[in-house]
């Protein structure tokens with residue numbers, strides 16, 4: 250490598266280190282977009298002054314150290330290893346970035362099916378979740394945040410943190426991945442609501458972006474297992490069905506004639522063990538009962554040496570029931 254090229258790369262490396270800085274994210278809406286709940290002036294000062302100051306102070310605190318190269322999430326997760334300045338300002342940067350993203354001027358956004366189900370399971374309804382969040386936010390003494398989090402055991406929980414701490418921090422009392430955060434520092438509401446924090450809390454729900462909260466919920470949860478992984482005996486039944494039904498479509502009845510008793514056994518196995526939680530619905534249980542009785546009828550027809558056309562027809566109707574079950578599973582998945 251020529252000396253000048255080498256120098257160029259050294260200089261480039263140096264420059265990129267010096268300029269690795271945290272930057273203020275742009276808001277995905279105008280300062281006046283949330284007027285029904287948060288006035289434009291509050292939004293502008295909050296974003297362009299307060300959040301900008303956290304970032305500026307964070308950049309100063311990490312300057313020239315390896316922390317400057319780290320993702321903000323990784324800094325926050327191991328915050329006990331960092332200075333108080335990084336804890337306050339890194340927390341401030343992380344928390345506000347999340348806050349802007351979970352607000353919207355779009356009306357009537359809704360939790361997706363998975364989040365809705367989890368909210369109902371944990372809090373009975375979205376309304377009771379809102380009440381719990383508002384209590385957490387209203388009773389947080391001084392400055393801080395109220396959070397909806399996904400806990401390490403994948404449940405939803407409500408908590409609050411002081412100052413610019415958050416539940417992702419290793420020092421947090423209640424740990425988890427925040428998916429919704431409400432800023433209850435006075436700078437978030439004082440111009441419009443003065444000392445009336447509960448009024449601010451009542452209003453903010455009209456601008457919560459449930460689409461984004463749902464996205465964050467999905468990302469915080471482990472990837473879903475497929476129907477077949479969740480219900481291995483359905484997968485086993487599928488094996489028998491596929492290798493008998495498809496030949497029958499081509500006029501080959503040998504496989505079903507050889508395996509009709511096995512099909513009964515595999516259908517009964519579906520009912521012999523507890524259903525996976527998600528699939529323990531009356532509709533699925535009813536379809537499984539029809540799969541069992543239909544398999545028995547088919548087995549009896551095979552043993553009576555019924556005509557191929559009769560067997561084909563019966564197997565086809567069983568195949569339909571099987572797909573009805575798969576469809577119902579997908580709906581409740």
Ligand code: MN
Nearest residue numbers: 299432434437
């Ligand atoms: Mn704030």
